[in-house]
Amino acid sequence: MPINEQIRSVKVRVIDEKGQVGVMSSAEALKLAQQRGLDLIEIVPNSVPPVCKLMAYGKFKYEQTKKDKMQRKNQHVTQLKELRFHPNTDIHDFEFKTRHAKRFLEEGHKVKATVVFKGREITYKEHGQEVLQRLAELLVDVAKVDQEPKLEGRSMVMIFAPDRGAKKKTDTKATTTEKQTKE
Secondary structure: OOEHHHOOOOEEEEEOOOOEEEEEEHHHHHHHHHHHOOEEEEEEOOOOOOEEEEEOHHHHHHHHHHHHHHHHHHOOOOOEEEEEEOOOOOHHHHHHHHHHHHHHHHOOOEEEEEEEOOHHHHHOHHHHHHHHHHHHHHOOOOEEEEEEEEEEOOEEEEEEEEOHHHHHHHHHHHHHHHHHHHO
C-alpha cells in the first residue's frame, strides 16, 4: 500500500478521521499530512481519483492486522474426511464408520467414502456400489451426495456434503415434538 512519496497519482481525494477534506494534488495532500504530523496512505487505489487517508501509518497497520485476524477467526474451513471400506465390510464396522460419517457431516465437513478392492475383488464392483448405496441411505438425513460412486483405479469413491436444509428440518421436527410432549 503506497504511503507519502510513494503515491504516484496527480490528484487524490483526501479524507481524515472527521471526514472528507477534498480533492487536491498529491503534493498538497502530502504537505497537509506533514503539517498535521501524519502519513498520507492510499487506501482505495482503483477509484478516480484515488482515495488517501491522513493517519498514523503504525495505527493503520495495526487496524489492518486486527481486521485480518477477525476475518480469519470467523472463517470456517471445511475439511474432507475419508472413510475406507471393503466390499465385505462387517456390519459392526460399517455401523461404526457410519456414526463417524454422521459426526463429521454434523460438524460441517465433507466425507469421502472409499471402497477399496483387493486382489480379485475388483471383478465384483457391484458389491462396492451396494456398500456406498447403503451408506447413502443411512446418511440421507444429514447429507446430500456431492459426487456419485465413481471407480478410480482399485477403489470406488463417493463424496457426501453436509445438507444444511436437512439439519434445519430435523431441528424443527425436534422442537415440535418437544412442544407436543409438554402439552
